[in-house]
Amino acid sequence: DFAAEAASDGLNAIVVEWEASFPFEDNLILRNRLAFSEEEVRDFIGYCSGIGVEVIPLQNCFGHSEYILRHPRYASLREDRKDCSQVCPLKFDEAEKVFGSIFREIAAMHPSEYIHIGCDETRLLGHCPECRKAVVENGVSALYMEYVSRMCAMVADLGKTPMIWADIVLKHPEAMDRLPENVVIVDWNYGWEPDYFGKMENIENSGHEIWGACSLRSHPDNLYLVQWRKHLENIFDYVGYAGVHGFGGIINTS
16 A cells, blocks of 8 residues: 555655565574565565566665674674674674675565665764774774675675665765765755755765655654654755755655
């Protein structure tokens, strides 16, 4: 029903952040008790395809990885052993094995040309002793870009185009040249000035394709109270900004 409504409203894609509801096999422990079956996911994607709606998976691999890192099997990847939100960016080899497997499972089920790998709000950058040392030597940007670039390369090897959120790139643009050219950068703006995270020219002049993301729901909304005026103004304003600045697409987030 949601996909049909989206299609009737003129949307041509749905970005799905499956998390623990995805029917993982090689990473079976990630499934929660309410996970969809493989048949259900394929049926949904097939139905969407039939009405002209592409299903783009969003698979976090850096920040927002609580549902992965809380399991003992993946706990060694944590930036902080007491905080399961973020992967340590210096644990390249181990992370490549884990997320290479996860990406393969996601890619196998989604015919979309894109995989969104998140990489936003990595608030623990430079937290562990080794990462602190790396930041002193080369800066936060290099630490972030090196890890993200390797994740993007794995996605590209699967024949997919990687997408990342823009906030950290905008804050720390110094090592932008390390980011593969095929990466789509998605700037999320939920009602603030365009340069809120950092100067937009840092990504607009980078040669990368850029998409925008506005919000139909966001913090501090809850189940009962939604700031409709704020969100509608945000959608109209940012879609207009994206059009003027030549963005390749727009995502309306919830």
